[in-house]
Amino acid sequence: MLLTVSTQHKPATDLGYLLHKHPDRFQSFDLSFGRAHVFYPEASEDRCTVSLLLDVDPVGMARGKQRDQSYLLGHYVNDRPYVASSFMSVAISQLFGTAMSGRCKDRPELAATPLPLTARLDVLPVRGGEGFLHRMFEPLGYSVEAARQPLDEQFPEWGDSPYFSVSIHGTKTLSELLTHLYVLIPVFDNEKHYFVGEDELEKLLAKGGGWLAAHPEKQQITRRYLRHRSSLYREALARLVETDEDATTDESPNMAQQEEVLEKTLSLNDQRHGAVIAALRGSGARTVLDLGCGEGKLLRELLQDRQFDQIVGMDVSIRCLEMAQKRLKLDRLPDRQAARLKLIHGSLIYRDKRLEGFDAAAVVEVIEHLDPPRLSAMERVLFEFARPKTIVVTTPNREYNVMWDSLPAGQFRHADHRFEWSRREFQDWASRMADQHGYSIRFLPVGPEDETVGAPTQMGVFEDSGTRAVVGKRDRMTEVQA
Ligand code: SAH
DSSP states (O other): OEEEEEEOOSSTTHHHHHHTOOTTOOEEEEETTEEEEEEEEEEOSSOEEEEEEEEEOHHHHHHHSOOOGGGHHHHHSSSGGGSOOHHHHHHHHHHSHHHHTTOOSSOHHHHTSOEEEEEEEEEEEOTTHHHHHHHHHGGGTOEEEEEEEESOTTOGGGOEEEEEEEEEEEEEOHHHHHHHHHHHHHHHHOSOOOOSOHHHHHHHHHHSTTTTTTOTTHHHHHHHHHTTSOHHHHHHHHHHHHOOSOOOOOOOHHHHHHHHHHHHTTTHHHHHHHHHHHHHHHHTOSEEEEETOTTSHHHHHHHTOTTOOEEEEEESOHHHHHHHHHHTTGGGSOHHHHTTEEEEEOOTTSOOGGGTTOSEEEEESOGGGSOHHHHHHHHIIIIIIIOOSEEEEEEEBGGGGGGOTTSOTTOOSSTTOSOOBOHHHHHHHHHHHHHHHTEEEEEEEESOOBTTTBOSEEEEEEEEOSOOOOOSSSOOOTTSOO
């Protein structure tokens, strides 16, 4: 299958810079499902075309895969080698990933410039017909030319095939064009998708400049994506698309490790979870939320304690939730255990009915990941709308950072931290929350306490004091959606 991208921008050979592939070279790449070749059938000042030729190996793939016994033949004999499908999307992201992300070290201005671009896909399976093609590309600012292939030229009575030769043309940045193709090719196809990393798609949808959220066919696009996904992923993706604004941080495991390594000598994480569980247990809570549950370490400990009969872990990062699901072996837990625990995808900065009515909530090492304006949205979501009787919040004590030799002065413990508070700052914030929302507050140090700088982690335990201030008439912040 073949994808070509052409431009008549002057000089047209700039395309080579943007793609990080030299127009004079023929390059081949091994991918997990076959081989891809990149070459330029034409490269002059006036017109330049790059070709991405993909050679899918269905036999190799069928051998390497778990078999679905009911459909063995289909693994070997199928249209995948001949059509543009999700394999093409994977190839685009692997071979043109830098260009797709809009980066170009040598010519950043070029990457940000809309250029006249034409993309041609030979043999694109389109379930939904030609009208569907137009409805997908035209709202994004492309003109579309499409020619349907007959099923077999020798037997016209067999009718048309679902396969089209498609050209789209528009003045776009190369990053936009590649992103649109990456997302839409599998949508046309509507077969099972084989993305290398699902988080890649998730990020694209979340951060793709909002084009998908604004697309009139976004329901159809997401529905087609979601057909073959796990329910967790489905729910998550649906929410991402509904939320036009991406206000979330996605925690990559590498980033999480930085903090872990730093704090390891103390096994601070264990001490922190121990302190949180003790506070939750002491509150008498039976139903608990773990907000920003990450990979589920605290959830595992909560599960081991029979006091907690309903446990809900929420995180904004699907990747973390998937890791939590694995770590907790949710699919293998006995039914009664599994019924006690639920993982949900969501963000602490949006009002969420699913969080209401709980005895307690733990918010462990999460607030420092929120930008200050988001923090104020989170405050209302947590203290005003979710309003559990007990809230346990932990956050780093910045003063303690001087105790770590490996942490340069002034640097946060973790690259994604938006702030780290001194004890005074945390206590001021927590006391203000308690006053405003009718909670009492007590503070506890977690980890080895130093006389001057205190303990590495600070913890605040809020208890509903039954003196809730009258709220609700105030204008809602825009981010807090009812
Ligand atoms: N509570 C866990 C993880 C802390 S790391 C633990 O103690 O180990 C911070 C976590 O907060 C990450 O998993 C991150 O994805 C999550 N997070 C960041 N912003 C969030 C938001 N707006 N809503 C929900 N979770 C969020």
